[in-house]
Every structure is written in structure tokens, then in C-alpha cells.
Amino acid sequence: MKYRRLQSDELQELEKEFIKFLAANQVTAEDWKRIKGEENDKADRLIEIFSDMVFDRVLEDVEYLEHKTPHDLKAFRFGEAQAEMNGLKIEGDSQVDLTEQQNPQQMLQQLQLTGAKLKLYSAEKKYAESKKQEIFLLMENGALISRDGALFKSLESLKA
Numbered sequence: 001m002k003y004r005r006l007q008s009d010e011l012q013e014l015e016k017e018f019i020k021f022l023a024a025n026q027v028t029a030e031d032w033k034r035i036k037g038e039e040n041d042k043a044d045r046l047i048e049i050f051s052d053m054v055f056d057r058v059l060e061d062v063e064y065l066e067h068k069t070p071h072d073l074k075a076f077r078f079g080e081a082q083a084e085m086n087g088l089k090i091e092g093d094s095q096v097d098l099t100e101q102q103n104p105q106q107m108l109q110q111l112q113l114t115g116a117k118l119k120l121y122s123a124e125k126k127y128a129e130s131k132k133q134e135i136f137l138l139m140e141n142g143a144l145i146s147r148d149g150a151l152f153k154s155l156e157s158l159k160a
Contacts, residue, residue: 086155092116
């Protein structure tokens with residue numbers, strides 16, 4: 001497997017697509033019932049192949065990811081040969097939570113009251129594995145897909 005096996009609830013959400021996948025592989029509903037009951041290894045292989053296909057399709061179009069923790073934001077942009085990351089970190093004690101939506105002015109006021117500082121940082125990394133594998137690993141560790149890359153672009157504009 002390139003990624004991971006879809007979990008039961010994920011597979012249920014994709015039931016129609018899985019049925020089409022089975023049909024494309026000439027597995028009828030009756031065949032599938034028999035395979036599940038008598039040939040667990042074959043059923044597992046079919047689910048694993050389908051899982052890889054689903055992840056490949058999703059990861060193909062990802063250009064931006066975001067990963068947020070209470071005191072650290074990371075935004076990623078994935079090019080052909082490397083990934084770029086822009087981050088914003090709270091240094092020091094603060095009640096500010098970067099995972100919550102809040103007014104930037106209020107956030108800065110709260111930071112000033114506590115003496116905490118914001119640190120902007122960035123990095124670039126060539127892909128150790130494939131682009132899709134790098135995206136997958138970040139997503140497995142809590143990063144979420146960003147359709148418009150707004151956070152990445154905002155942090156990029158602060159670097160200038």
C-alpha cells in the first residue's frame with residue numbers, strides 16, 4: 001500500500017464509488033459477498049487497492065495545507081519539486097489560541113498584555129518521498145486541505 005487502508009466509516013461514505021470500483025473489476029454483488037466470507041485476503045487486497053486510488057485522487061489536486069495548534073500556525077504550498085512552509089508561532093505565555101477565529105487586533109492586544117511575541121518563520125524542503133506521500137503524511141498528522149491558500153498567502157505577504 002502507498003498510503004493506508006480506508007477506515008470502515010470512510011469506506012461507507014464511499015460506498016457508491018466502491019461498488020463502481022468492484023464493477024469495473026468484474027466483481028458482482030454476489031461475488032463480493034462470497035469473497036468477504038471466504039477469501040479475506042482477496043477482500044483486503046481489493047479494499048487496499050481502492051484505498052490507494054481514493055487517496056491518489058484526493059492528493060493529486062492538493063496545493064495548500066494548513067496545520068494549526070493553539071500556539072503555532074503552519075501553512076504549506078506544494079510545488080513540483082519542493083514544499084514551502086510559512087509559520088507563525090507565539091513565543092511566551094499567552095491565552096491566545098491560534099486555532100480559534102478571532103479579530104487580529106484583539107489577538108495582538110492580548111499578546112501585548114502578556115508580553116508574548118509572534119515569530120514569523122519559513123522553510124523549504126525538497127520531497128524526500130513523492131509529493132503525494134509528503135502531503136499524505138502531513139494530513140495524517142493533522143494538516144487540513146486549504147482550497148485557496150489564504151493563510152499561506154497572508155503569511156507570505158508578512159515576510160516582505
